[in-house]
Amino acid sequence: MSALLEVRGLSVAYGKVEAVHQAALRLEQGRIVTVIGPNGAGKTTLLAALMGMLPARGSIAYAGQEILRLEPEQRVSRGLCLVPERRELFAAMTVEDNLVLGAFHRYRKRDKTIAGDFEQVYRLFPRLQERRRQLAGTLSGGERQMLALGRALMSRPRLLMLDEPSLGLAPLIVRDIFRVIAGLRETGVSILLVEQNAHAALQVADYGYVLETGEIVIEGPSASLASNPRVIESYLGLVSSDAG
């Protein structure tokens, strides 16, 4: 089976400082792949480069085509979508308008099926429907993450990239969010998940990569990563003991 996303030799630099060095990763259609690693390892930089928000060298093949030189807007139009760590919602606009804008590229293509996707998002996150006339800036942290996910789904992505979806959220909400992520796989969306919460990420993912100081150091199926002594020591030790 050919990969939906095949990254080879990807390097991203801020000036002379290289934040990601020669990264290679592969994601098959309908899978969840996670990239775990410590703070500052370059995870966010990697996603930003995949989305086209940062210039990069190397190769990014998406659905069989090289997209390294495409603008972010062109990548959105081809079905890539990034939910960034800072969510980047439109705070002074209503929840509903945020969702409408999520489907911007589909309105441009005169897609007639957008209305049905509103229902789907509201079914997934009933809280958003209750608050659809409220301004996004007035939502709680968990609701903002739901809105960020909902806005992303409105673009009907083929590849959804999530940057730290659990960051700063209460454990119960984290569980909800991960349940939604796991559920998305059923709808055929492929997911690239970046997480510091390695425990939760490895539970939901099929395959994982460990990124340290800009380089991929370990990779393997989630189960084998979860039993890798080095991963346990560095990333799972604390989390697994308090998550019980």
Place this chain on the structure above:
Amino acid sequence: MNAEIALFLIQDGLTNGAIYALLALALVLVFAVTRVIFIPQGEFVAYGALTLASLQLGKLPGTAWLLLGGGLVVAAVELVQAVRLGAVRRIPAILFNYIVIPSALLSLAWWAAPQKPALTLQILLALALVVPLGPMVYRLAYQPLANASVLVLLIVSVAVHLAMTGLGLVFFGAEGSRTPPFSDAQWKLGVLNISGQSLWVMGSSLALIVALLLFFEHTIYGKALRATAINRIGARLVGVSPAMAGKLSFTLAALIGALSGILVAPITTIYYDSGFLIGLKGFVGAIVGGLISYPIAAAGALLVGLLEAYASFWASAYKEVIVFTLIIPVLIWRSFTTHHIEEEEE
């Protein structure tokens, strides 16, 4: 001063203020979306007025040539970029948008101008000739610098303003023009004479403001512009490109500018360089709104119009001085009431 004069000055002030309000809204829009302080806004006023004046004389307006010239330059820039990126498929669209359409408009103006069509058609033709210059200016002057600081963009604005004033002199000459009013009607309301033209100005401004409001609230492109103004990164992530948002906001600004020019042309004589002062008064209004708030900017612009009317009655030699001095107390007040947020610089 008696009540009659006071009322007359209010009418005069509100008429001019309505124009300033439109320009203030355009300035706020352009700044919010692109961070450009759009000094050349006034040039679009002058171009709009002078283009209509040429058409009324049955002459081919210089803007038609300017449009074709601008189109050729933009097409050249776009073609080089398309070839460099290997985006050959874009070439027909570039040729069509920047060469075929301007040529067609030029030919249309050439054919239509001597026949002196009805006023409405003249206005539409003038708008068609002036408005596309807005996105062209954005493409040539601002898009390559989209990530520059506000100061750099301001310097570019000064340059564009000077260039457009110079081109105005070349294409329209140094003489001023005044177009006949849209309506000669006069109504007596008590002691006040209400002129049809001032009703036209106020009515059209109001209609345009309502149209803008509907555009921003209810259309996907209006929402995309608001989104870009609120969160540029978020907007890119949903597929709203800054270049598209920039071109769209400049198109709207050019439309507002040209329409304002067409509305004021029967009230005052417009020269190639008259736009600057008119635009600057809109800018004072926009500053009252902190370049953020549309309603406060519009209210500020109306205030500017009223202040100007009264100033020209009491101290006509100091009219401009008094209007522009308004900016000082406003800036002091704003510096006390707003928290200064450092702009993120590279």
